[in-house]
Structures are given as C-alpha cells and as structure tokens.
Amino acid sequence: MSGQAANTGGHQGTRPSTNGSNAGAVSVPQQRATDGSINVGNGGQVHGGMSQPHLNGIVLEYLSKKGYNRTEATLRMESANQDVDGRPIHTRVEESGGLKYAKAFDLFKNWVEGNLEIYKPDLRRLLWPVFVYSFLDLVSDFYPREAKNFFDNFGISFENEHKGDLRTFQAVALPEHVTTNELSRIYHSQRYRVTLSQTAFYNLIQFLESKETEGGAVVIGIIQTRLNVVTVDRTGDDQFSLARLLERARHTEDFPAEDEGIPGHNPGSANIDRNAGMTVLTKLKLGQVTLDPEARQDVLADLEEEDKWNPPAAGQPTLVDSFEQRIKREESEEVPGKTELPPRPPPLARDVAMEVQKVKENRDRFQILGRTGGVGPGVSVTMFTFHNTNDSITCLDFSKDYLLIAAGTDMHYVRVWSIDGSPLPGPPQPNGQESRPSASHRLIGHSGPVYAVSFAPATASSTNQNLTKCKHLLSSSADRSVRLWSLDAWACLVVYRGHDGPVWDVTWAPHGHYFLTGSYDRTARLWSTDRVDYLRLFVGHDRDVDHVCFHPNDTYIFTGSSDKMVRMWLTSNGYPVRMFTGHAGNITALTCSPDGKILASADDSGTIILWDLTAGKLLKRMRGHSKGGIWSLTWSVESTVVVSGGADGTVRVWDVQLANDAGGQGKSIGEGGAGQKIDGTTQVSNVAGAGGKKKTKEVIVTSDQISAFRTKKSSVYKVMFTQQNLVLAGGAYIP
Numbered sequence: 057m058s059g060q061a062a063n064t065g066g067h068q069g070t071r072p073s074t075n076g077s078n079a080g081a082v083s084v085p086q087q088r089a090t091d092g093s094i095n096v097g098n099g100g101q102v103h104g105g106m107s108q109p110h111l112n113g114i115v116l117e118y119l120s121k122k123g124y125n126r127t128e129a130t131l132r133m134e135s136a137n138q139d140v141d142g143r144p145i146h147t148r149v150e151e152s153g154g155l156k157y158a159k160a161f162d163l164f165k166n167w168v169e170g171n172l173e174i175y176k177p178d179l180r181r182l183l184w185p186v187f188v189y190s191f192l193d194l195v196s197d198f199y200p201r202e203a204k205n206f207f208d209n210f211g212i213s214f215e216n217e218h219k220g221d222l223r224t225f226q227a228v229a230l231p232e233h234v235t236t237n238e239l240s241r242i243y244h245s246q247r248y249r250v251t252l253s254q255t256a257f258y259n260l261i262q263f264l265e266s267k268e269t270e271g272g273a274v275v276i277g278i279i280q281t282r283l284n285v286v287t288v289d290r291t292g293d294d295q296f297s298l299a300r301l302l303e304r305a306r307h308t309e310d311f312p313a314e315d316e317g318i319p320g321h322n323p324g325s326a327n328i329d330r331n332a333g334m335t336v337l338t339k340l341k342l343g344q345v346t347l348d349p350e351a352r353q354d355v356l357a358d359l360e361e362e363d364k365w366n367p368p369a370a371g372q373p374t375l376v377d378s379f380e381q382r383i384k385r386e387e388s389e390e391v392p393g394k395t396e397l398p399p400r401p402p403p404l405a406r407d408v409a410m411e412v413q414k415v416k417e418n419r420d421r422f423q424i425l426g427r428t429g430g431v432g433p434g435v436s437v438t439m440f441t442f443h444n445t446n447d448s449i450t451c452l453d454f455s456k457d458y459l460l461i462a463a464g465t466d467m468h469y470v471r472v473w474s475i476d477g478s479p480l481p482g483p484p485q486p487n488g489q490e491s492r493p494s495a496s497h498r499l500i501g502h503s504g505p506v507y508a509v510s511f512a513p514a515t516a517s518s519t520n521q522n523l524t525k526c527k528h529l530l531s532s533s534a535d536r537s538v539r540l541w542s543l544d545a546w547a548c549l550v551v552y553r554g555h556d557g558p559v560w561d562v563t564w565a566p567h568g569h570y571f572l573t574g575s576y577d578r579t580a581r582l583w584s585t586d587r588v589d590y591l592r593l594f595v596g597h598d599r600d601v602d603h604v605c606f607h608p609n610d611t612y613i614f615t616g617s618s619d620k621m622v623r624m625w626l627t628s629n630g631y632p633v634r635m636f637t638g639h640a641g642n643i644t645a646l647t648c649s650p651d652g653k654i655l656a657s658a659d660d661s662g663t664i665i666l667w668d669l670t671a672g673k674l675l676k677r678m679r680g681h682s683k684g685g686i687w688s689l690t691w692s693v694e695s696t697v698v699v700s701g702g703a704d705g706t707v708r709v710w711d712v713q714l715a716n717d718a719g720g721q722g723k724s725i726g727e728g729g730a731g732q733k734i735d736g737t738t739q740v741s742n743v744a745g746a747g748g749k750k751k752t753k754e755v756i757v758t759s760d761q762i763s764a765f766r767t768k769k770s771s772v773y774k775v776m777f778t779q780q781n782l783v784l785a786g787g788a789y790i791p
Contacts, residue, residue, distance in 0.1 A: 159274075410514070557600075558576045594615060685703045688774045
C-alpha cells in the first residue's frame with residue numbers, strides 16, 4: 057500500500073489528509089464487518105468509548121477550522137436534537153409520525169373530561185369528529201398499526217352514540233379504503249359541523265395554543281381543516297343560556313346535537329352552504345286543504361240528511377255544525393295554493409261519502425286533550441298477535457276501514473286477514489259462480505322478501521260499507537318492484553319498476569291516487585296509480601332511504617335514512633325545504649301529526665324526536681324503548697299524544713305537550729313497564745320488573761311517557777290510531 061497501513065478486520069488506523077500529513081486529520085474510529093462494510097460500533101458507541109455527541113464535536117471543530125460555516129450551522133442545528141445514540145429527539149408531538157394523533161387526542165380528551173361541568177357537554181361534541189378525522193388521517197398516511205391501536209384504544213368511548221359508525225370504520229385499514237368505504241368517504245370529503253358557545257370555544261383554543269408542542273397543534277389543525285365550528289353567543293341563544301348549560305351539566309348526554317353532523321347545515325334548513333350565515337328557512341304552508349265548493353255542498357247535503365234521520369244526543373253538536381267549525385278552522389290557516397299541490401282527480405261519490413264518515417267519527421271520538429291535574433289521558437290499545445310465524449313476518453298494516461290486516465313475509469308473498477275473523481269473499485270466477493270464502497288470502501307475485509305493505513285510504517261506514525271500504529293494497533319488495541293489488545279480485549293490477557335496489561318502504565298519500573317509495577338506491581320516488589313510471593325523484597341522502605311519509609295536506613313529503621337524517625321535500629317540484637339531524641341511530645319510523653305542524657321520527661337506539669316544522673327545530677326527545685328499533689309511530693286525532701311500538705315488545709304512550717327533563721335524559725329504570733301508569737303523581741320506579749324477582753336491564757325513560765304496555769315476547773310491528781282514538785297494534789309472537 058506504498059507505506060500506508062492496510063485496515064484489516066478488527067484493526068484500526070487513521071485516514072491521512074489529502075496532503076499526506078496527519079495534521080488536522082479527523083480520527084474516525086471505524087469497524088469493518090465481515091462483509092467488507094464499515095459500521096459504527098454497537099449502541100451508537102464508536103470503538104474506544106467515543107460517544108456520538110463527542111464525535112459531533114470533533115466534526116464541528118474541523119468544519120470551523122476549514123471555514124465551512126454553513127455546513128457547521130446545519131450540523132449544529134440537527135445535532136442539537138439528538139440523543140446519546142444519535143437518534144433524533146422530537147420536541148414537538150407532530151414530529152413523532154403516526155403516534156402524534158394518539159398523543160394529541162389523549163391530551164385533548166383528558167382536558168375535556170376535566171373541564172368545568174357547564175362546558176363539558178358541549179366540548180364533548182368535538183371528541184367524535186376529532187377521533188374520526190385522526191383515524192382517517194392515520195389510515196391515509198399509511199400507518200396501519202398506529203391506526204388500529206388508535207381505534208382500539210379510543211373508539212370504545214363512543215359505543216353508545218356511534219356504534220353503527222364504529223362497526224363500519226373497523227373495515228377501513230388501507231388508504232384506498234378511505235375513498236371506497238361509503239361512510240369514510242362522506243366524512244373525508246365534507247366538514248363536520250359543531251355548534252359551541254363562544255366561551256367554551258375560546259377556552260378550548262387557549263388551551264390548545266398553550267399545549268402547542270404537546271399535541272395542541274395537531275388538534276388545531278384538524279379543527280381548522282376538517283370541522284365547521286359555529287360559535288354562539290350565550291346571551292342570544294336559549295340552548296346556551298346559563299340555566300340550560302347547568303341543566304345539561306347534571307346529565308350525561310349520549311346523542312348528537314340538533315345541528316351537528318355531516319354535512320354541516322343550518323338547523324332545520326336544507327341549505328348546506330356554510331357561508332349562508334343566519335338560517336334562512338323556506339316558508340311552509342301547513343294548513344289543511346279545503347274541499348272544492350261543489351264537493352263541499354254535496355257533503356253538507358249528506359250531513360243535513362244524516363242529522364235529520366239521526367238527531368244528535370243532548371249536548372252534542374250536529375254534524376253540520378261540526379263540519380262548519382272544521383272548515384272555519386282550516387280557512388284560518390295558511391294553506392297551499394293549487395300550483396303547490398299535486399294535481400288531484402275530480403271528487404267522486406266515494407270521496408263525498410268518506411268525508412261524511414270522517415265528520416261523524418270526528419264528532420263521536422274519544423277526545424284526548426292532554427294531561428288534566430297531572431294525570432295523563434287514558435288510551436286503550438287492542439293488540440293483534442300472530443302465532444306460529446317462524447319469524448317470517450316482516451311488516452304489517454291495518455286498513456283504514458278497520459276490517460283487514462295485511463302482513464308481508466320473507467317468503468315473497470303478502471297475506472290478508474279480516475280483523476274480526478270473518479271469512480273473506482273469494483275472487484270472482486269466470487263462470488259467474490261465487491267462490492268459497494276463506495279465512496285469508498295470499499297475494500303471490502313478488503320474487504323477493506316483502507318489506508312494506510300499505511292499504512289505500514278508506515273509512516268505516518254504517519250505511520254503505522261497499523262505497524267507502526278499502527279496495528287496494530300496495531306492497532314493496534327486495535325484487536325492486538312495487539305492486540298494486542285489488543282486494544276485490546285478490547290479484548295484482550300493476551307492477552311499478554324504477555328503483556335500482558330493494559324498496560324498503562311504500563305509503564299512500566292521505567287522499568289516495570299518489571304513493572311514495574324509499575329504496576336502497578338512496579332515493580325516494582313519487583308515483584301515481586295511473587302511470588307505471590315515477591313522477592318525481594328525491595335525491596339527497598347519503599345512504600338508504602328506509603322510511604317515507606306524506607304531510608297531511610299532500611304538499612310535502614318526508615324521508616328518513618340510514619345516514620341518520622330526516623329530510624322534508626316539496627311534492628310538486630322535489631325541492632328540499634327542511635333537513636333535521638340529531639338522531640344517534642338509523643331512522644326506523646316517521647309520521648306527521650294530523651294538524652301538520654309536528655313531525656315524529658324514531659331510531660334504532662330507542663329515541664323518539666319531535667320536530668317543529670315551522671321553526672325547523674327539535675322540540676324534544678322522548679326515551680323509554682330499549683335498543684332494537686322503534687318500528688311504528690302514530691298520532692292521536694288531536695295531535696296531543698304519540699303511540700310507539702317496537703322490537704322491545706312494548707307499546708308506549710307519550711304526552712306531546714309535556715316538556716320532559718333535560719332534553720330527553722330521563723331516569724334509569726328497569727326495562728319493561730307492563731301496563732304500568734307513569735304520570736305526574738306516580739313514581740317512575742314502579743315500572744321496573746315484576747316485584748324485583750328478576751334482574752332486568754335498565755333503560756332511560758323520560759317523564760313524558762304516559763303508559764307502557766308490555767307483550768309476551770311479541771315484537772310490535774305496527775301501531776295505528778283510529779279516527780275515534782282507539783289504538784290498534786299488531787305483532788308476531790317469537791318464542
């Protein structure tokens with residue numbers, strides 16, 4: 057090697073300077089591996105015990121002597137944040153890669169849970185969106201192990217409120233899942249809206265800025281880029297008044313705020329523009345549509361004749377007076393114009409007879425006017441239970457003349473019985489002979505499970521039942537079709553096709569002729585019986601449209617979806633006019649009050665929400681059902697009482713006018729309530745399990761529950777108020 061000593065395995069030497077002398081040379085101890093490569097000694101220690109900081113000092117001294125000032129400055133800056141082994145020391149959480157989100161979220165959550173009680177309920181609203189976007193960022197940045205650990209460690213705290221979403225997010229593990237998974241795509245592409253009081257928000261920002269290097273900057277970044285935080289002055293909004301904050305602080309809320317969620321929108325408004333400013337609500341016309349002048353005269357003539365042959369009892373108004381009072385009340389309300397209503401066929405003798413019968417039933421009904429002296433009104437329930445069904449029944453409906461009950465099954469057919477058990481006439485025979493009556497009729501034609509059935513509008517009649525009886529039935533199925541059945545011929549008349557997936561729900565318009573469907577394809581569609589193609593398409597939901605219903609005046613329709621939102625649309629042009637968020641579960645039932653002013657919606661977490669349509673705001677939450685789904689809702693004629701039935705095998709009666717405690721928090725009691733009364737004078741604990749012999753699961757019951765009637769293992773599929781305020785309920789016994 058020409059006078060130079062060769063370095064062999066394990067031996068050390070000095071590297072000569074470029075001029076051949078050793079002056080100013082840097083002695084860099086090295087170790088040659090068996091494969092010829094040169095490695096630094098174990099543990100960052102060079103041979104002879106020289107540490108990394110010592111080595112950095114030697115190099116810096118050399119760079120200083122040579123005048124490499126820029127290189128020296130760069131090395132000093134980088135080596136200042138290294139440990140003794142030469143690894144970088146992270147002085148900021150955001151520099152720690154995938155672990156930064158776990159550290160930041162843990163810091164944020166601990167601060168929220170340790171905050172003042174009056175601000176804690178509002179600040180907790182930020183935890184879910186920060187958790188979701190932290191998890192999605194981890195997955196997008198390809199930190200699969202950190203994302204799984206983050207989800208497992210923090211996701212459990214959101215089980216009560218977001219159980220379904222957590223189950224969906226469990227499948228998100230790779231960056232491509234963020235855009236292909238339906239739920240993650242919705243969150244990733246839109247901002248999450250949260251409303252906070254100004255004081256709570258300012259305290260939050262002040263804390264995060266003070267902890268900037270410990271994770272505060274990470275949370276601030278999520279809030280800035282992924283959330284739409286709306287701050288509200290406490291003095292200008294009752295929801296954030298001091299009294300309201302103190303009341304909410306005494307309870308642990310487990311449901312989202314009314315204006316919270318994806319997409320961020322103004323409460324009640326269908327306008328999702330975040331720059332819209334103050335809420336601008338479309339003015340609604342919720343009054344009942346009056347009869348045509350010609351039809352009104354026909355109804356008055358029939359009522360006068362009825363009063364003549366059947367005079368009213370002492371103290372009871374005549375039918376004519378009852379009808380005129382109703383007309384005056386309807387005329388005093390703002391009603392939609394003819395251009396805002398879907399076109400209707402001219403009234404027939406059947407329509408006049410049905411209107412006369414409605415006036416009779418309205419006058420003679422059992423009135424439910426709300427609580428008197430703290431005692432809730434008595435409501436009678438008649439339950440129809442189906443046995444030996446093998447859990448095949450999927451849906452039920454009662455005819456409006458109270459003569460028939462129909463059940464859809466997962467065996468692809470519909471079956472119809474008479475309510476009183478009398479035999480049903482058979483279909484007409486070609487030879488003119490009468491067919492033998494039977495206890496029930498099967499309607500066969502669908503090629504998939506039947507998910508909804510709906511009887512056409514009808515009324516009971518003591519004079520001419522054939523004129524006002526129910527003559528048609530609609531059914532929807534997994535085969536993507538809706539069928540119209542004749543209840544005289546017991547045969548299918550029309551098949552309506554247009555949806556791109558199973559049709560989950562179908563319902564008639566209050567005045568017939570039109571009907572509405574909701575489907576797996578995320579749309580609702582308006583149809584008329586005289587056309588095979590749909591008339592209107594309602595698009596806006598992010599997931600399946602599971603339930604639909606009409607407003608009593610036909611001007612508006614409502615849709616409920618698995619995206620936990622309820623939307624209100626104009627029937628005439630499909631324009632969205634309201635959007636309601638606040639449910640913690642999938643929407644399982646919808647119904648509008650007979651006076652057209654309040655909408656009731658229910659979800660699978662056991663919560664019923666009442667919405668004020670005019671103001672577009674949440675009125676209150678009612679809780680009492682256990683989890684599993686509230687499958688049916690119905691209103692009393694006066695719109696003062698709501699009755700619900702569901703998977704927990706109970707029929708529950710609710711007071712609409714009574715304000716409950718703490719926005720729907722209620723009290724924890726034993727599950728059940730078999731026929732027990734709950735009113736202002738009775739202890740709520742009376743509805744716990746029978747004598748305490750069997751330990752029951754606790755559920756939350758709000759103070760506006762009037763009664764709870766429990767069945768024996770019979771899930772309640774349908775509840776319906778008659779025009780005389782008797783409740784009909786139907787379900788299947790599942791041992």
